[in-house]
Amino acid sequence: xxxxxxxxxxxxxxxxxxxxxxxxxxxxxxxxxxxxxxxxxxxxxxxxxxxxxxxxxxxxxxxxxxxxxxxxxxxxxxxxxxxxxxxxxxxxxxxxxxxxxxxxxxxxxxxxxxxxxxxxxxxxxxxxxxxxxxxxxxxxxxxxxxxxxxxxxxxxxxxxxxxxxxxxxxxxxxxxxxxxxxxxxxxxxxxxxxxxxxxxx
Numbered sequence: 349x350x351x352x353x354x355x356x357x358x359x360x361x362x363x364x365x366x367x368x369x370x371x372x373x374x375x376x377x378x379x380x381x382x383x384x385x386x387x388x389x390x391x392x393x394x395x396x397x398x399x400x401x402x403x404x405x406x407x408x409x410x411x412x413x414x415x416x417x418x419x420x421x422x423x424x425x426x427x428x429x430x431x432x433x434x435x436x437x438x439x440x441x442x443x444x445x446x447x448x449x450x451x452x453x454x455x456x457x458x459x460x461x462x463x464x465x466x467x468x469x470x471x472x473x474x475x476x477x478x479x480x481x482x483x484x485x486x487x488x489x490x491x492x493x494x495x496x497x498x499x500x501x502x503x504x505x506x507x508x509x510x511x512x513x514x515x516x517x518x519x520x521x522x523x524x525x526x527x528x529x530x531x532x533x534x535x536x537x538x539x540x541x542x543x544x545x546x547x548x549x
Contacts, residue, residue, distance in 0.1 A: 406489040413483055414495040420476040421502035424509070427468030431513055434461035434520075454524050462513075462520045469510040476503040 409417075437458045445452040476499050483490045490496030 406492065407487055408492045409483050409488050409490050409496060413479065413488070413490070414493050417476065417479050417490065417495050417499045420472050420479070420499045423468045423475065424472035424502050424506040427465045427472065427506070427513060428509055430461050430465035430468060431509070431516060434458060434465060434516055437461060438520075454520065458520055459524075462517045466510075466513040466517050469506060469513045472506055473503045473510075476500065 441452060441455060480490045491500065
């Protein structure tokens with residue numbers, strides 16, 4: 349009788365232990381599998397999020413574009429220098445005419461400087477607009493580089509300089525169409541003789 353009870357108890361204990369061990373092992377294995385699955389899905393989601401974030405943002409301009417856009421502020425500054433040169437030539441011409449007390453023909457250098465300054469002033473914003481439009485078509489932002497920001501600021505400020513350049517061209521043309529004048533009491537032939545001696549003509 350005691351052997352029967354011992355045999356039954358041993359079998360019951362073995363079944364209970366096996367059931368508990370199997371349940372614990374299965375639950376642990378499932379938990380580990382779930383954790384690994386969650387980690388893999390989280391990594392995939394993070395990678396997809398980073399890829400979508402990188403693809404949606406604007407791209408920086410290319411090195412070739414950065415070098416090309418610097419030509420715009422260069423043209424604007426060249427226009428300013430030419431405008432200053434035209435002002436100096438005009439000032440010298442006016443003082444010489446006042447000293448001779450006769451109207452002097454405008455030198456060709458004044459026309460060249462005035463029109464060259466206006467051409468550079470117009471070309472600078474036109475080139476800047478063209479390059480920024482090309483970058484926008486490629487999905488890039490020019491202001492993402494310091495070259496693009498510098499070119500944009502100088503071209504915007506060049507608007508006022510462009511106005512002065514246009515006025516200079518108008519004034520030079522108007523001055524060239526003025527009738528001949530000379531001071532009262534002075535002879536035009538004497539003035540012509542002085543011009544020939546001074547190698548103006």
